[in-house]
Amino acid sequence: xxxxxxxxxxxxxxxxxxxxxxxxxxxxxxxxxxxxxxxxxxxxxxxxxxxxxxxxxxxxxxxxxxxxxxxxxxxxxxxxxxxxxxxxxxxxxxxxxxxxxxxxxxxxxxxxxxxxxxxxxxxxxxxxxxxxxxxxxxxxxxxxxxxxxxxxxxxxxxxxxxxxxxxxxxxxxxxxxxxxxxxxxxxxxxxxxxxxxxxxxxxxxxxxxxxxxxxxxxxxxxxxxxxxxxxxxxxxxxxxxxxxxxxxxxxxxxxxxxxxxxxxxxxxxxxxxxxxxxxx
Amino acid sequence: xxxxxxxxxxxxxxxxxxxxxxxxxxxxxxxxxxxxxxxxxxxxxxxxxxxxxxxxxxxxxxxxxxxxxxxxxxxxxxxxxxxxxxxxxxxxxxxxxxxxxxxxxxxxxxxxxxxxxxxxxxxxxxxxxxxxxxxxxxxxxxxxxxxxxxxxxxxxxxxxxxxxxxxxxxxxxxxxxxxxxxxxxxxxxxxxxxxxxxxxxxxxxxxxxxxxxxxxxxxxxxxxxxxxxxxxxxxxxxxxxxxxxxxxxxxxxxxxxxxxxxxxxxxxxxxxxxxxxxxxxxxxxxxxxxxxxxxxxxxxxxxxxxxxxxxxxxxxxxxxxxxxxxxxxxxxxxxxxxxxxxxxx
Numbered sequence: 218x219x220x221x222x223x224x225x226x227x228x229x230x231x232x233x234x235x236x237x238x239x240x241x242x243x244x245x246x247x248x249x250x251x252x253x254x255x256x257x258x259x260x261x262x263x264x265x266x267x268x269x270x271x272x273x274x275x276x277x278x279x280x281x282x283x284x285x286x287x288x289x290x291x292x293x294x295x296x297x298x299x300x301x302x303x304x305x306x307x308x309x310x311x312x313x314x315x316x317x318x319x320x321x322x323x324x325x326x327x328x329x330x331x332x333x334x335x336x337x338x339x340x341x342x343x344x345x346x347x348x349x350x351x352x353x354x355x356x357x358x359x360x361x362x363x364x365x366x367x368x369x370x371x372x373x374x375x376x377x378x379x380x381x382x383x384x385x386x387x388x389x390x391x392x393x394x395x396x397x398x399x400x401x402x403x404x405x406x407x408x409x410x411x412x413x414x415x416x417x418x419x420x421x422x423x424x425x426x427x428x429x430x431x432x433x434x435x436x437x438x439x440x441x442x443x444x445x446x447x448x449x450x451x452x453x454x455x456x457x458x459x460x461x462x463x464x465x466x467x468x469x470x471x472x473x474x475x476x477x478x479x480x481x482x483x484x485x486x487x488x489x490x491x492x493x494x495x496x497x
Numbered sequence: 498x499x500x501x502x503x504x505x506x507x508x509x510x511x512x513x514x515x516x517x518x519x520x521x522x523x524x525x526x527x528x529x530x531x532x533x534x535x536x537x538x539x540x541x542x543x544x545x546x547x548x549x550x551x552x553x554x555x556x557x558x559x560x561x562x563x564x565x566x567x568x569x570x571x572x573x574x575x576x577x578x579x580x581x582x583x584x585x586x587x588x589x590x591x592x593x594x595x596x597x598x599x600x601x602x603x604x605x606x607x608x609x610x611x612x613x614x615x616x617x618x619x620x621x622x623x624x625x626x627x628x629x630x631x632x633x634x635x636x637x638x639x640x641x642x643x644x645x646x647x648x649x650x651x652x653x654x655x656x657x658x659x660x661x662x663x664x665x666x667x668x669x670x671x672x673x674x675x676x677x678x679x680x681x682x683x684x685x686x687x688x689x690x691x692x693x694x695x696x697x698x699x700x701x702x703x704x705x706x707x708x709x710x711x712x713x714x715x716x717x718x719x720x721x722x723x724x725x726x727x728x729x730x731x732x733x734x735x736x737x738x739x740x741x742x743x744x745x746x747x748x749x750x751x752x753x754x755x756x757x758x759x760x761x762x763x764x765x766x767x768x769x770x771x772x773x774x775x776x777x778x779x780x781x782x783x784x785x786x787x788x789x790x791x792x793x794x795x796x797x798x799x800x801x802x803x804x805x806x807x808x809x810x811x812x813x814x815x816x817x818x819x820x821x822x823x824x825x826x827x828x829x830x831x832x833x834x835x836x837x838x839x840x841x842x
Contacts (some may be wrong), residue, residue: 225707290735290738290739309743310742310744311741311743313741314739314740314741318739319739321736321739326589326731326732327586327592327731327732328731328786329593329786330785330786334787335498337498337500338728338729338740339723339740341729341740341741341742342740342741344725345752347724347725347789349501349503349789350500352502354500355500358498359498372498394740394741
């Protein structure tokens with residue numbers, strides 16, 4: 218199978234490519250007798266350490282499917298995803314969690330726990346069954362909380378903190394996995410503007426400091442333009458364009474994808490900025 | 498930050514074990530025949546040093562041959578049900594899950610009854626036939642938990658309300674079948690109330706105690722190896738998978754082991770209810786929801802709860818007796834209502 222192929226020999230040129238998505242497609246059939254519905258047509262992009270990739274698109278455009286393919290939780294129909302030359306689907310769950318951390322839309326906890334307990338869960342993939350946390354695990358968790366500016370939340374209960382604070386703690390747990398790739402599925406959902414900006418500034422800083430490759434699915438056009446190095450623009454299961462924000466943010470293209478009139482201008486930082494135009 | 502250490506775990510379990518010891522002594526002392534603490538201690542030492550022959554007094558025989566085996570049975574049944582309840586709660590992500598509420602105990606009871614009824618017709622040696630009842634109970638528990646799991650799913654996800662309803666309906670359906678079988682067939686020396694309410698008064702063969710003990714430690718040990726995985730599963734299967742949990746493997750191990758524990762307990766004591774609900778919640782309130790602590794403390798706590806309940810069951814209306822399940826249900830059902838209301842609010 219193509220997904221089990223060894224890394225290509227000419228990869229020396231692309232030595233610093235950490236994540237490579239090569240012509241990946243995915244189909245899902247709700248009923249075996251019916252033709253499968255394409256949820257994702259062939260999509261390709263590459264990302265280096267320290268880079269932030271934003272996957273943009275309206276609802277049902279295949280963004281989350283693409284993220285799952287990168288996370289290795291579903292098998293591509295064709296093409297392959299390579300993480301340092303290895304398809305993530307070929308790794309055990311434990312090995313995968315050591316390389317890839319996923320930040321999802323928060324799910325409610327069955328029984329409340331304290332933030333530090335929650336963050337220490339990120340060490341699971343690095344410890345044997347029944348091992349108790351060591352000093353170094355605690356240090357890693359402390360540093361992770363400090364990196365996201367949540368040191369003072371350590372002893373708080375997870376169900377007693379705000380949405381923005383919770384998102385920081387969830388991010389800290391992902392950092393204690395010490396991954397190479399951080400995947401975030403709409404992390405700014407339910408956050409107020411200040412918390413959204415805060416989160417992306419933190420991600421930018423983390424990507425630079427820890428050399429993470431960050432892939433984030435989002436609806437926030439302007440935040441993506443401001444903080445991402447690459448944009449993957451999707452619509453109805455098709456990848457329309459991949460490139461830096463300035464190349465992807467074109468008025469006609471965005472208007473067609475998001476089905477709403479808008480204008481695009483350059484901000485003082487040299488990055489595109491989108492304004493919605495009222496129909497009235 | 499204060500992560501769990503071996504020392505703290507041993508201390509917590511040690512305290513509970515000391516409480517269990519006190520409860521056992523009280524249970525040995527209480528009953529229709531009064532027993533002195535001195536006589537109790539002397540006779541227990543004689544048993545430990547294999548000098549049972551030296552125990553001459555009548556009450557010594559009552560204590561050693563009647564009360565002690567019954568207490569040992571209560572310990573194993575309580576520990577098994579509490580560990581099974583803890584596992585079902587984590588795996589099904591439902592704080593109200595318990596072998597009795599989910600109908601798993603009824604399934605085990607039905608399996609045990611079918612094994613009892615069919616055993617005389619099977620060409621197997623008598624020594625092995627004894628083990629047929631626990632085996633039937635295990636299969637009954639396993640089949641029931643799979644059925645309830647499938648009925649409680651909606652669009653590929655466990656729906657906790659659908660799951661509870663599926664469990665309640667399954668329990669009542671299986672109880673009806675048990676009634677039918679017990680009325681029409683000769684179900685052995687035990688009555689309907691044994692299977693539906695639970696009772697520790699039937700004496701067992703000595704070999705079965707060994708079987709129960711080994712079975713308990715094997716199954717509870719298997720569940721304990723997944724304690725860290727269960728902690729992550731509390732947040733959902735998807736999230737646990739992203740953190741490195743091999744979800745299908747853990748699910749399989751824990752379902753089989755928890756069904757085995759339920760089957761063992763039900764085969765020897767009938768369907769004692771609510772222990773698997775009551776005990777894990779109390780332990781969680783005291784020690785927190787980390788399964789590395791919760792599983793062993795729930796096991797000891799379950800033993801304490803059932804031994805206490807059984808002691809009350811045979812003393813409150815002495816010289817007659819209540820089924821032990823009647824007492825655990827009196828304590829457990831109000832807690833179930835409380836937890837249900839808390840979750841809905």
